[in-house]
Amino acid sequence: MLSYSVHRGNFIAKNRLIRSATLTHYADKEGHFNDKIYETYHDLAMGGVGTIIVEVSLLNNCGAYEHFPRIDSDDRISEYNKLASVIHEGDCLAIAQLNQANYVKNGDELDVDDLSTDDIEQIIKNHADGARRAKEAGFDGVEIHAAHGFLLSRFLNSNYNHRSDKYGEDKNTILGEVFMAIRDVVGYDFAIWIKLDTKNEDCGITGNDCVKTCKYLSDMQIGAIELSCTPAIVGGIKAHENEGYNKEIGMEVMRHVYCPVILVGGIRSLEEAEEDLFDGFEAISLSRPLLCEPDLPGRWLSGDNTQSKCTSCNSCRSNPGHGCILNK
Numbered sequence: 001m002l003s004y005s006v007h008r009g010n011f012i013a014k015n016r017l018i019r020s021a022t023l024t025h026y027a028d029k030e031g032h033f034n035d036k037i038y039e040t041y042h043d044l045a046m047g048g049v050g051t052i053i054v055e056v057s058l059l060n061n062c063g064a065y066e067h068f069p070r071i072d073s074d075d076r077i078s079e080y081n082k083l084a085s086v087i088h089e090g091d092c093l094a095i096a097q098l099n100q101a102n103y104v105k106n107g108d109e110l111d112v113d114d115l116s117t118d119d120i121e122q123i124i125k126n127h128a129d130g131a132r133r134a135k136e137a138g139f140d141g142v143e144i145h146a147a148h149g150f151l152l153s154r155f156l157n158s159n160y161n162h163r164s165d166k167y168g169e170d171k172n173t174i175l176g177e178v179f180m181a182i183r184d185v186v187g188y189d190f191a192i193w194i195k196l197d198t199k200n201e202d203c204g205i206t207g208n209d210c211v212k213t214c215k216y217l218s219d220m221q222i223g224a225i226e227l228s229c230t231p232a233i234v235g236g237i238k239a240h241e242n243e244g245y246n247k248e249i250g251m252e253v254m255r256h257v258y259c260p261v262i263l264v265g266g267i268r269s270l271e272e273a274e275e276d277l278f279d280g281f282e283a284i285s286l287s288r289p290l291l292c293e294p295d296l297p298g299r300w301l302s303g304d305n306t307q308s309k310c311t312s313c314n315s316c317r318s319n320p321g322h323g324c325i326l327n328k
């Protein structure tokens, strides 16, 4: 099933393997792209994967995140256009991941409970502006980053969101408003996905919360939900033993939604990927396995079922450049 194409309106992916957003840290301090980034994405696009979710793009200059790409002004559109072209050259679709990592006002970082209604409106507008830039740059869609402890995921987290307004009464409200603001500017021929946590290390987001959020977004007709968790990068994964650590809650999510669900986290073998598709996931997303072997998708699609070489040692998390130690 991995080789089956995906047809969702104008969004036509040649297969069901996705490269999950993976920060390279290759962008310069101001988040501008360079040849190293274009080469990395060229190698990935030529490796057989059907869709690439580009590493996280910040929606504002929040100071704290050096070497993260930024999609926060129109003068970045040409860089993103070049990146989209590199990805399209491999007959691959390009998704930009939008992230309001945090919110800084007058030098102070504000958390969920501190934000005024005007601040929230600014955050929503930042997402719409980022999506418009991605579309103008030739991307095929965007993914809203609402996982991994960043600001939007904190709205969903009962340990951070104690608001008494509509954003606290229903913690999903901000996601709905971000989604609608993006839809208003990009129209219907552009994919809008979201990345969510199935669970969270501080237990502020439970599997049950995740199901409710997914149902809310599915009812709004979100394009797809990619299911992750916090912490996202789990060690000790062994093929055929403990793969797919978001699958159990993902299966529960699929019982409540009608939108496509994408599984990420700890998938290391062709057999597991095929089984996940058989069980109903729309596509399989891989991060570390493609750091190790950008051409793994092509290998699996050609029938070579050798498992991923990734040992889940997690050295790539701390390496400068986030490269795989096996490729040194």
Ligand SMILES: Cc1cc2nc3c(=O)[nH]c(=O)nc-3n(C[C@H](O)[C@H](O)[C@H](O)COP(=O)(O)O)c2cc1C
Residues within 6 Å of the ligand: 020, 021, 022, 023, 024, 055, 056, 097, 145, 148, 195, 228, 232, 233, 234, 264, 265, 266, 267, 285, 286, 287, 288, 289, 316, 317, 322
């Ligand atoms: C080096 C590295 C960088 C990552 N950067 C991002 C990122 O920019 N955005 C994101 O949503 N997840 C990021 N992740 C998490 C992955 O997308 C993925 O959710 C996680 O690694 C689990 O998938 P895997 O088992 O296939 O690696 C990163 C993971 C790694 C290892």
Ligand code: SF4
Residues within 6 Å of the ligand: 288, 289, 291, 292, 309, 310, 311, 312, 313, 314, 315, 316, 317, 323, 324, 325, 326
């Ligand atoms: S450094 Fe370790 S965890 Fe990261 S991609 Fe390589 S083998 Fe996998």
